[in-house]
Amino acid sequence: MKKVIAFVGSARKGHTHDAAAQFLRNLQSLGEVEVEIVRLSDYRIEVCKGCQVCFAKGESLCPLKDDRDILIEKMLASDGVVFAAPNYSFHVSALMKVFLDRLGFAFHRPRFFGKAFTGIVVQGIYGGNKIVDYLDFVGNALGFNTVKGSCLMTLDPMTEKQQRKIDKILTAQARRYYARLVKPSYSAPSLMDLMFFRMGRTKVRLELDDNACDYTYYKDKGWFESDFYYPTRLGILKKGVGQFFDMMFTRMTKAR
Numbered sequence: 001m002k003k004v005i006a007f008v009g010s011a012r013k014g015h016t017h018d019a020a021a022q023f024l025r026n027l028q029s030l031g032e033v034e035v036e037i038v039r040l041s042d043y044r045i046e047v048c049k050g051c052q053v054c055f056a057k058g059e060s061l062c063p064l065k066d067d068r069d070i071l072i073e074k075m076l077a078s079d080g081v082v083f084a085a086p087n088y089s090f091h092v093s094a095l096m097k098v099f100l101d102r103l104g105f106a107f108h109r110p111r112f113f114g115k116a117f118t119g120i121v122v123q124g125i126y127g128g129n130k131i132v133d134y135l136d137f138v139g140n141a142l143g144f145n146t147v148k149g150s151c152l153m154t155l156d157p158m159t160e161k162q163q164r165k166i167d168k169i170l171t172a173q174a175r176r177y178y179a180r181l182v183k184p185s186y187s188a189p190s191l192m193d194l195m196f197f198r199m200g201r202t203k204v205r206l207e208l209d210d211n212a213c214d215y216t217y218y219k220d221k222g223w224f225e226s227d228f229y230y231p232t233r234l235g236i237l238k239k240g241v242g243q244f245f246d247m248m249f250t251r252m253t254k255a256r
């Protein structure tokens with residue numbers, strides 16, 4: 001049995017909530033999946049003050065006391081995650097963004113490997129496709145296996161044609177997501193994934209030391225020596241390209 005949680009970034013039980021619920025129902029029609037909807041508005045999520053203590057010293061020293069860790073625990077305990085947000089002023093809603101900012105340290109120290117991810121953006125008219133790309137990027141940066149998200153048009157009053165289009169999009173997205181959910185989780189990284197990993201670890205290795213949380217996190221995980229975040233077999237080409245990235249980013253970091 002797989003567990004999937006949808007985090008909904010709309011304060012009302014409107015189209016974003018409905019789309020997330022429909023997506024989860026679609027998943028359940030494909031196999032044994034336990035689902036949960038987390039409405040972010042039901043949780044206390046404080047606005048990040050920008051002190052950067054989480055980056056330097058660790059997230060446990062964050063001065064904000066809110067429900068951040070409850071939400072992170074939920075993600076860690078799941079096999080898959082969905083971020084669903086309305087398009088507000090050409091971006092995710094503030095509610096979703098405040099939540100993402102609370103995960104800022106996890107972009108430095110990714111941890112959600114082996115878990116499926118997708119985004120759902122709900123909008124009236126325009127701007128959502130870029131937000132879908134943004135959420136895809138967020139999913140990758142957090143370490144998830146990202147399945148391309150979708151953008152749904154929900155201009156009220158909804159027509160039957162609009163609803164049929166949404167049904168079609170969410171059915172296809174759920175199929176892609178389910179395939180990812182049940183696939184062995186630790187697949188070989190793409191060249192882009194490899195590049196981001198080698199770039200990040202080179203910067204951390206050369207610019208930080210044992211006093212920095214990012215450094216000890218990388219060290220403890222063995223990431224200064226490993227091919228990638230998790231054990232994987234790189235083909236000869238990727239091994240070579242990986243070495244090239246290491247060399248290039250070492251030069252670039254030293255030249256800074």
Ligand SMILES: Cc1cc2nc3c(=O)[nH]c(=O)nc-3n(C[C@H](O)[C@H](O)[C@H](O)COP(=O)(O)O)c2cc1C
Pocket residue numbers: 010012013014015016017086087088089090091122123124125126127128154
């Ligand atoms: C403050 C605000 C800003 C919005 N900005 C946009 C926008 O930039 N582009 C767009 O297409 N729709 C925009 N909308 C429309 C919403 O994305 C749309 O109504 C969506 O269905 C809201 O989701 P909900 O039903 O879950 O509340 C905006 C709505 C609000 C309330």
